[in-house]
Amino acid sequence: MKRNENLIPLSHEHHHGLVFCHRLKKLNHTDQLTAVRYINDYYENHLRNHFTEEENTLAYLINDEKIKRRFLNDHNIISNIITNINITPSDVIEQGLALSQIINNHIRFEERILFPWLEENLSDKELFGIGNDLNVEVTEIEGHAFEPEFWEN
Template sequence: MKKAPIKRSEFLVQLSRDHHLTLLFCWKIKEGLKKDIPLILKDYVLFFWNEHMQKHFNQEEELLFARSSSSLCELVTQQHLQINGIISQIKDSDNPQKTIFQTLIDRVNQHIRLEEREVFPFLEKTLSKEELEKIGETLKNEKDDFADDYHVEFWKH
């Protein structure tokens, strides 16, 4: 039985769009793992982190998770730290191994699914309409026009 798509609050939809972009980032890394290109993958991970994902994490933490003391918000904040740690390991490695990239893919995919399926619905129910509107307005004003235009299209065959 096919699951119905998740209907996201209009105020959080930008964060869900970012998640889609990040799932595509994971897919690209997965495609890159089929080739022997660890330094290109490292460079791509750092490009995506510096240009997009780090800002996304900060927005979630400051705009959403800081408004709730729930264990779910604590968990996803911890996951942000773990993902940041994996990216630091990649950054610090002269020749990152495939396993670290696979770990990154796995953790990011699990993290996004948790946010989309549990955390966002929880916050949509527990935050007031006024809070959600304020978050949505801030996201709209802070919207970046990030394009995943990495200069090497390594994921293509």
């Protein structure tokens, strides 16, 4: 899928988000404490910043209320699940699987619905502004230093 160059940094981060989703499916290969630490580590070091970047650079440009509502609501749901994981860590495996599915669906929504909408409805100047405003350093999750690497089992 051809993506406007100004949205590519977010698409790269989405790839890393899908890797995270895949790893969440292997939470049953580790203990509860490690699973909670892993989810919190990813959220604090990657996902929270990604949501902030997207909301600050995209939300004000989306004038389709249905798309905007889904975009922001998904971010809230994902953040709430992570909060719930910290409140009730005994359910981390089940909640982690649900989190994986919700993040996966959200990424697919952004890549297949939101980004094409932006590309079709925004001017070149507005798209350039997104790229210019993004202060995204693409972090290679494959090099993400988290131990133990339970997903390798």
